[in-house]
Amino acid sequence: MAGPLLDIARIYLEPAVEAHARGREILARFPAAERIPVASHWRIPELREADPGDYLRNKRDTLVLGVKKGLAFRPNGRSADFIAPSSSNGCAMACAYCYVARRKGHANPISVFVNIEEIAASIARHAARQGPKAEPNQVDPRDWVYDLGENGDLSVDALISDNVRDLVAAFRGIPNAKGSFATKWVNPGLLDYDPRGRTRIRMSLMPPAMAKLLDVRTSPVAERIVAIPELHRAGYEVHLNFSPVVLREGWEAEWGELFAELDDILPDAVKNQLAAEIIMLTHNEGLHEINLAWHPKAEEVLWRPDIQETKLSEGGGVNLRYRTGWKGRWLRRFQDLLAARMPYCRVRYAF
Known part of the structure; x- marks a missing residue:
């Protein structure tokens, strides 16, 4: 039987964590966890060197607590207008294609920042x-x-602290802005946050x-x-994130069934405000090498040099993307299928 998503046994914490009320609240929530002081939430060699x-x-079983130092904003223009300073980093989930794991090269458990105010x-x-x-823009x-x-994933972060509740509350008081986050975790606790359409x-x-x-x-x-x-x-305003679209034999039939299920289940009130990213x-x-050690079956669909081409990332990593020309054709087929099954679902962004 699968174990719980979180069973925190050890907490790495920066020296300043206990000076913050949120830090003390989180530590009190996991009283049995071993506490391991660290100079920086970024530099914990034993996490990077794990098997x-x-x-x-x-x-x-691992949680990291730190204080967010930089509060810079980055323009985005895709999922959001701006990337806000994060209240966390890392994830308890383990999606085999995760770009965070791809960038950081290790399991990357959740780090929570306690200076939420x-x-x-x-x-x-x-x-x-x-x-x-x-x-207006897309x-x-x-x-x-x-x-x-x-x-x-903030839905999971909300299992650890009230940071997400505090952010949702903050946007209720910002008249020209909304918060936004993607999730793959159903957390019923979010239902009483009273977002008033601002998240x-x-x-x-x-x-x-x-x-x-x-x-x-x-x-x-x-x-x-x-x-x-x-x-x-x-x-909440609720949009869809069709991501990532992974190509294999029969992919159109699989996605068509998903669109049909959505069309059957979603009420008109959701459909009338619906938009999606692809x-x-x-x-x-x-990441391919990491996955081969713990989840090789995933690589049978993720690692497809026969239909992918390499491209160097800005950081110098070797990425694989679907081949130029073909990718555009497959993306158009996806959008045509979505339009036929869910014509009310506006596509905000497709890449």
């Missing part, structure tokens, strides 16, 4: 400097949208058989779909 064959252990205040100041959004017609969970949740979906293979330690796709109307009734798979040579 890749035991890739999941650190995700389940500073993070929320920095977002409010940044939004105030932007003023009203002058023109991100949002009215509000500046801030991605809050670029390097993790967008992007529910990540793929065909169930593919998710069972690739979305390790996530909520089943059927549960994610059922949660969408509940989140909308609770006051992101084709990008894989990575380093």
